[in-house]
Amino acid sequence: MTSLTFEEHSARDARLVILRGLSGQLDGRMNETLLTALLETFGHNRSRDWVRTQLLKLKELGAVTITEAGTVYIGSITRAGLDHVQRKSVIEGVARPSPEA
Template structure:
């Protein structure tokens, strides 16, 4: 795995874990951008949206467009990946707590 792939997979895990642990399973792209920044990932809003759409394609979140804002909701499968119960290539596996 390249360094870039490692960083990308960590950003996706941060989004899933943020939805599960910090936002009550649902958050908009602005909140997720702030969560990523809190965990050391400085990204553009466009990049956050790209990760959201990728996670949606994998069935880990659902995405609803509300005006110009994207709202993500964690799926059951996404919750399993966030906790390490399931694995998806492209999302970092969390460490045991």
């Protein structure tokens, strides 16, 4: 098993927070400004560019789609992203959700 850096652990956790946030929306979507605020709630005090990078990584992994509204990214969760959040499958590069209590 490869040892991950703190930065990679942090990014993987942030990606899970993003997916959980998207899965909690009625339409499965949130813009990057709201996602930045959500991440801050969970201790990820990062720039909007960093949040965009995480959205792009999630897109690359097939967990989200991205639409652009002017200069703002809007992330939408995919079936693969939802399956990861619901512990039905695993997406490498995203922290694994803990079991529901």
